Amino acid sequence: xxxxxxxxxxxxxxxxxxxxxxxxxxxxxxxxxxxxxxxxxxxxxxxxxxxxxxxxxxxxxxxxxxxxxxxxxxxxxxxxxxxxxxxxxxxxxxxxxxxxxxxxxxxxxxxxxxxxxxxxxxxxxxxxxxxxxxxxxxxxxxxxxxxxxxxxxxxxxxxxxxxxxxxxxxxxxxxxxxxxxxxxxxxxxxxxxxxxxxxxxxxxxxxxxxxxxxxxxxxxxxxxxxxxxxxxxxxxxxxxxxxxxxxxxxxxxxxxxxxxxxxxxxxxxxxxxxxxxxxxxxxxxxxxxxxxxxxxxxxxxxxxxxxxxxxxxxxxxxxxxxxxxxxxxxxxxxxxxxxxxxxxxxxxxxxxxxxxxxxxxxxxxxxxxxxxxxxxxxxxxxxxxxxxxxxxxxxxxxxxxxxxxxxxxxxxxxxxxxxxxxxxxxxxxxxxxxxxxxxxxxxxxxxxxxxxxxxxxxxxxxxxxxxxxxxxxxxxxxxxxxxxxxxxxxxxxxxxxx
Numbered sequence: 001x002x003x004x005x006x007x008x009x010x011x012x013x014x015x016x017x018x019x020x021x022x023x024x025x026x027x028x029x030x031x032x033x034x035x036x037x038x039x040x041x042x043x044x045x046x047x048x049x050x051x052x053x054x055x056x057x058x059x060x061x062x063x064x065x066x067x068x069x070x071x072x073x074x075x076x077x078x079x080x081x082x083x084x085x086x087x088x089x090x091x092x093x094x095x096x097x098x099x100x101x102x103x104x105x106x107x108x109x110x111x112x113x114x115x116x117x118x119x120x121x122x123x124x125x126x127x128x129x130x131x132x133x134x135x136x137x138x139x140x141x142x143x144x145x146x147x148x149x150x151x152x153x154x155x156x157x158x159x160x161x162x163x164x165x166x167x168x169x170x171x172x173x174x175x176x177x178x179x180x181x182x183x184x185x186x187x188x189x190x191x192x193x194x195x196x197x198x199x200x201x202x203x204x205x206x207x208x209x210x211x212x213x214x215x216x217x218x219x220x221x222x223x224x225x226x227x228x229x230x231x232x233x234x235x236x237x238x239x240x241x242x243x244x245x246x247x248x249x250x251x252x253x254x255x256x257x258x259x260x261x262x263x264x265x266x267x268x269x270x271x272x273x274x275x276x277x278x279x280x281x282x283x284x285x286x287x288x289x290x291x292x293x294x295x296x297x298x299x300x301x302x303x304x305x306x307x308x309x310x311x312x313x314x315x316x317x318x319x320x321x322x323x324x325x326x327x328x329x330x331x332x333x334x335x336x337x338x339x340x341x342x343x344x345x346x347x348x349x350x351x352x353x354x355x356x357x358x359x360x361x362x363x364x365x366x367x368x369x370x371x372x373x374x375x376x377x378x379x380x381x382x383x384x385x386x387x388x389x390x391x392x393x394x395x396x397x398x399x400x401x402x403x404x405x406x407x408x409x410x411x412x413x414x415x416x417x418x419x420x421x422x423x424x425x426x427x428x429x430x431x432x433x434x435x436x437x438x439x440x441x442x443x444x445x446x447x448x449x450x451x452x453x454x455x456x457x458x459x460x461x462x463x464x465x466x467x468x469x470x471x472x473x474x475x476x477x478x479x480x481x482x483x484x485x486x487x488x489x490x491x492x493x494x495x496x497x498x
Contacts, residue, residue, distance in 0.1 A: 025202065026144070028198070028202040029140070029144065029202050029203055029204070030141065030154055030157060030158065031198075031202075032195055032198045032199045032202055032203060033137040033140060033141060033158060033203075034157060034158050034161035034162075035161070035191070035194075035195045035198075036096075036100060036133055036137055036192075036195050036199075037133075037134065037137055037158060037159075037161050037162040037165065038161040038162060038164060038165035039103075039165065039188055039191050039192060039195065040130050040133070040134060040162065040165060041161075041162050041164070041165025041166035041169060042165040042166075042168065042169040042172060042188065043107070043126065043165075043169070043188050044069075044072065044165075044166065044169060044297075045165070045166050045168070045169020045170050045172075045173055045300065046169045046170075046172055046173035046176060046184040046187065046188075047068060047069070047072075047123070047173070047184055047185070048069065048169070048170075048173065048300050048301060048304050049169070049170055049173030049174055049177055049184070049304055049315055049318065049319065050173055050176070050177045050181040050184045050315070051065045051068060051069075051301075051304060051305070052304070052305065052308045052309060053177050053180075053181040053315070054068065054119070054181050057181065058114075058115070058116045058119070059116075060116050064116060066234065066237075066301075066426065066427075066430050067120050067234065068119060068120055068123055069123075069297075069301065069426065070230075070234035070423060070426065070427070071120040071121070071123035071124045071127065072123040072124065072126055072127040072130075073127060073230060073234070073419050073422055073423045073426075074124055074127060074227065074230045074231055074234065074423070075123075075124040075125065075126070075127025075128035075129075075130075075131060076127035076128070076130050076131050076134075076415075076419045077127075077131075077226055077230045077416055077419030077420045077422075077423055078127075078128075078131070078223060078226040078227035078229075078230050078231075079127075079128055079131035079132070079223055079226070079227075080131045080134070080135060080226070080412045080413075080415050080416040080419060081222050081223070081226065081271065081272060081409075081412045081413065081416055082131070082219050082222065082223050082271070082412075083095070083099075083131040083132035083133075083134070083135050083136065083412060084135030084136070084139065084409050084410075084411050084412020084413070084415075085215075085219075085271050085272070085409055085412065086132065087132070087135060087136035087139055088139065088406070088407075088409065091205075091206050092136050092139055092140045092143075092206050093140075093199075093203045093204070093205055093206055095132050095136050096132070096133055096136040096137060096140065096199065096203065097196060097199050097200060097203070098132075099129045099130075099131075099132035099133045099136070100129070100133055100192060100195060100196050100199065101192075101196055102125065102128070102129040103126055103129040103130065103133065103188075103192055104188075104189055104192035104193055104196065106122050106125040106126040106129060107122075107126065107185055107186065107188045107189045107192065108185075108186065108189050109122045109125075110122035110123065110126070110185035111182045111183070111185035111186035111189075112182075122185075134411070134415050135411035135412040135415055136411075137158075138155075138158070138395065138399070138407070138411035138415075139407040139411050140203065141154050141155060141158055142155070142399045142402070142407040142410075142411070143407050147400065147401070149341055151396075151399075152340050152341055152396055153338075155392060155395055155396045155399070156340060156392040156396070158392075158395075159391050159392035159395045159396075160329060160330070160332060160388065160391070160392055162391065164326060164329045164330045166296070166387070168326040168329075168330070170300075170318070170319050170322045170323075170325075170326065171319040171320070171322070171323055171326055172184075172187065172319075173315065173319060174314075174315040174316040174317070174318055174319025174320070175315075175316060175319065177315035177316075178314070178315055178316050215263070215264075215267050215269055215270055215271040217259075217263045217267065218260060218263045218264055218267060218270055218271035218272065219271055221256050221257075221259045221260035221263060222256075222260045222271060222272065224256050225253050225256035225257045225260060226416065226420065228249055228252055228253050228256065229250075229253045229420065230419075230420060230423045231249070232246060232249040232250060232253065233420075233423045233424050233427040234423055234426070234427050236427060236431070237427055237428075237430050237431035237434055241431065261274070272409060272413075273406065273409070276402070276406060276409065276410065276413075279401065279402075280470075281345075281397050281398070281400060281401065282397075282398055282402070282410060282413065282414070284346075284349075284397065284466070284467065284470065285345075285349075285394045285395075285397040285398035285414055286398065286413060286414055286417035287417075287463065287466050287467075288349050288353065288390065288394050288397075288463055288466070288467050289394045289398075289414055289417050289418045289421065290417050290418070290420075290421030290424075290425075290463065291353060291421070291459055291460055291462060291463020291464070291466070291467075292352065292353060292356065292386070292387070292390045292391065292394065292460070292463060293418040293419075293421055293422050294418075294421035294422050294424060294425030294426070294459055295356060295360065295425060295456045295457075295459040295460040295463070296356065296383065296387065297422040297425065297426055298422075298425045298426045298429040298452065298455075298456045298459075299360065299363075299383075299453070299456050301426060301429070301430075302429070302433075302449050302452055302453060302456070303322075303363075304318070305449070306366075306445075306446065306449055307321070309445060310368060310442045310445050310446050310449075311368070311370075311442075321372060321376055321377075321380070322380050323380075324377065324380045324381050324384060325380045325381065325383050325384035325387070326384065327384070328381065328384030328385055328388055329384050329387050329388045332388035332389075340392065340393055340396055345393040345394070345396050345397040345400070346397070346467070346470065346471055347471070348389045348390065348392075348393035349389075349390055349393045349394055349397065349467050350464065350467045350468055350471065351386075351389045351390075352385075352386045352387065352388070352389035352390020352391070352393065353386065353390060353460060353463050353464040353467055354386075354464055355382045355383070355385040355386035355389065355390075356382065356383055356386030356387070356390070356460045357457065357460040357461045357464050358382050359378070359379040359380075359381075359382030359383045359386065360379070360453065360456055360457040360460055361457055362375075362378050362379050362382070363375075363376075363379045363453065364450070364453055364454065364457065366446070367446070368442045368443050368446055394414065395414065398410055398411070398413070398414035399411060399414075425455075425456070425459050428455060429452040429455055429456060430452075432451045432452045432455055433448055433449055433451065433452045434448075435451075
């Protein structure tokens with residue numbers, strides 16, 4: 001079994017129930033892990049803001065610019081399952097710190113290269129490193145904080161930092177791009193070095209699993225399937241979704257996934273225990289994060305190009321316009337854990353997806369001369385609310401009830417869903433945008449973007465419907481039981497409200 005550090009190891013068993021404050025060491029571990037997750041989100045958003053400037057300087061078309069986003073997603077989504085399980089088997093602290101060091105080096109290289117392909121390569125390497133830091137950081141938290149109120153508080157702080165990174169990356173991206181797009185790559189370097197130095201001191205040593213084995217075939221087939229799937233998704237728009245190459249690659253994905261399932265059902269120590277997928281809360285969390293993260297990533301891609309290319313806004317102006325979203329996510333941090341404890345994850349996930357869906361719907365009729373207060377600000381506010389409600393709740397739900405030795409696996413699954421979902425939604429969105437004829441006017445460019453906005457809205461609404469379904473079924477079941485017990489529906493509603 002893996003040796004883990006819990007709050008009980010930092011406070012005595014007798015002290016823990018009485019003390020409301022966590023020890024400084026525990027706060028330090030949470031701060032380091034949260035900073036790295038913030039850095040992951042910050043890096044993705046900052047680069048998104050810089051895309052128009054990168055395209056201009058390096059002479060890259062929109063389809064090529066997509067690869068600066070998708071190269072990161074390719075490495076991230078392709079290796080997340082391996083990253084999460086590697087942390088369980090080789091030691092979380094070791095895997096986390098090595099991956100963080102690689103992230104810092106790749107960030108430095110990204111700010112120095114002058115070639116589009118080399119820039120995309122550094123983004124891929126950063127995605128690979130994030131595929132190890134993200135699930136490892138989450139599994140360190142879930143094995144350090146006992147399930148329940150303490151873990152919910154820690155996870156709410158941790159995931160709000162991640163959401164804040166995505167939203168505030170727009171702000172920092174605007175500031176850095178004003179000095180030059182290279183600063184969006186160089187800015188994470190000193191932050192990563194600070195986190196690495198603090199992590200070496202604060203993150204407690206853990207013992208790699210003494211049993212469990214290394215499922216080499218499972219690692220090869222799952223990683224190959226994820227890499228091939230993400231690559232096919234992000235490259236299909238350029239080749240065509242029905243081209244022989246695209247269809248052949250999809251067939252290869254199916255073969256690799258079938259081989260993976262075959263191996264996992266027969267190997268003694270599987271990389272992914274398939275029985276974990278029978279847990280309904282984990283499956284629903286994975287579906288919810290596909291809708292939330294996939295729609296948000298694609299919307300950010302569109303709105304960045306819209307505000308800068310169609311409206312001609314400077315990066316800093318765009319960043320300030322979207323600032324309310326980042327502020328809402330950041331200000332929600334102190335309350336997220338308490339609210340999840342009180343209302344549960346399911347309602348918060350529904351509320352988050354509902355807010356994001358409403359934000360996209362409000363943005364659909366946008367024109368080439370929008371009024372900020374009525375056309376852009378409401379969407380920014382709703383997206384901030386949606387991320388603040390949905391992102392922490394999904395992560396809490398995904399890891400609830402999972403044994404310590406599979407926390408890395410559960411974290412890897414939900415984050416794989418996020419990245420593969422983002423790749424899929426972004427690939428389809430880009431294909432929809434590129435399907436029309438080349439536009440020569442601002443109105444024409446906006447008309448080309450609008451079908452992509454419709455698809456993004458559809459993804460969010462579909463996710464909302466899937467999140468609502470269990471609540472509706474549960475409520476009807478309760479009402480049916482209440483009728484059989486002689487309780488009228490109004491009394492059931494009053495009881496649920498209480």
